[in-house]
Amino acid sequence: VELNEKNGGRHQSFVIENEDLVRANTINELQVR
Numbered sequence: 001v002e003l004n005e006k007n008g009g010r011h012q013s014f015v016i017e018n019e020d021l022v023r024a025n026t027i028n029e030l031q032v033r
Helices: 019-020
Strands: 002-004 010-015
Touching: none
Parallel strands: none
Antiparallel strands: 002 010
16 A cells, blocks of 8 residues: 655655454544644
């Protein structure tokens, strides 16, 4: 997974293993400032 800032220079990338996806919980509401 790679995240990029819109109109910016910051970015972050990380690896998600299948085990992480299997144990993941659903986020019904996400609040971003």
